[in-house]
Amino acid sequence: MSSPNTVSSAPAHAPEASAPDYATITWDQLHRDARTLAATLMRECSQNGAIKGLVAISRGGLIPAAIVARETGSRLVETVCIASYEGEEGTQGEPNLLKAPVAAGDGEGFVVIDDLVDSGVTAKEVRALLPKAVFACLYAKPKGQPQTDYYVTPIAQKTWVLFPWDTAPMFVAPLAHKS
Template sequence: MTDPNQKSFPVTWDQFHRDSRALAWRLAGMGTFDAVVAIARGGLVPAAIVARELNIRTVETVAVKSYDHQNQSGIQVLKPISQQVLDLAKTGKKILIVDDLVDTGSTARVVREMLPGAHFATVYAKPKGRDLVDTFITEVSQDTWIFFPWDLDVAYVAPISGGTD
């Protein structure tokens, strides 16, 4: 988050858990999924929650690095999807991809190329990437930086108005 005018959206563990369960509820109406692929690292937690709620036992990861906590950079696949899950997809099995957020869509594009027929779900979505996912729970503006619970610590926060207590 380098722009001082950029909005911040801190998400607590409780809120993230509720939002991930809401994603599972939405996905439950779409039938049974044969496997879930979590986009590491941000998608690990919501994928675990969704897999539990939907009783999906085949859980896979794909590790893609697209940005750190402040700067976006080029896409790098650090760990591809296993051949076992790719083979499931080739035989028509229903695969679910889960991530915490779709931002610009660059990560989503790369993973969609790996599993073009999969259902892509995220907890949060920004306008530039929204059309690349099939299901999401909450949309935030493009100029909002989401602070996930694993990025936070309990600390004092100044009032929005800029005043003091």
């Protein structure tokens, strides 16, 4: 497999440290990144034929896949459900396939969509199920980058990404009020 294609020139986050950094992704940023990914997929995948459909990795890939489906005109959206993380800032365990992407066959003509490729464990599992699919995600950490064909933004390995569906807006006191 060739090296993954980064579709934007956004810089990686701060150098790795012992404690994780946090990157908060807003709805606006997620939407922009999903549209950027869709444009790239339309350009790149059209060289090898039309996109037959998408496979969203549940749960993180569901919203990005909906945006990519809209932008590419894809009507067939399948899901693959794999559980591997536990807890709020969970540790990754062995992947557990909960639902296979039956409609995608061997993946030919399909694009697998996820929000983030982190360690690459989930992506590797999906690649085994869909060996002919193209794999694309919005954000990629160094350990997972070899498992994706396209991604929009690189993220440092120790950065914990806070997606808009995992967070809620809240009041933050001004700096002047902090002791």
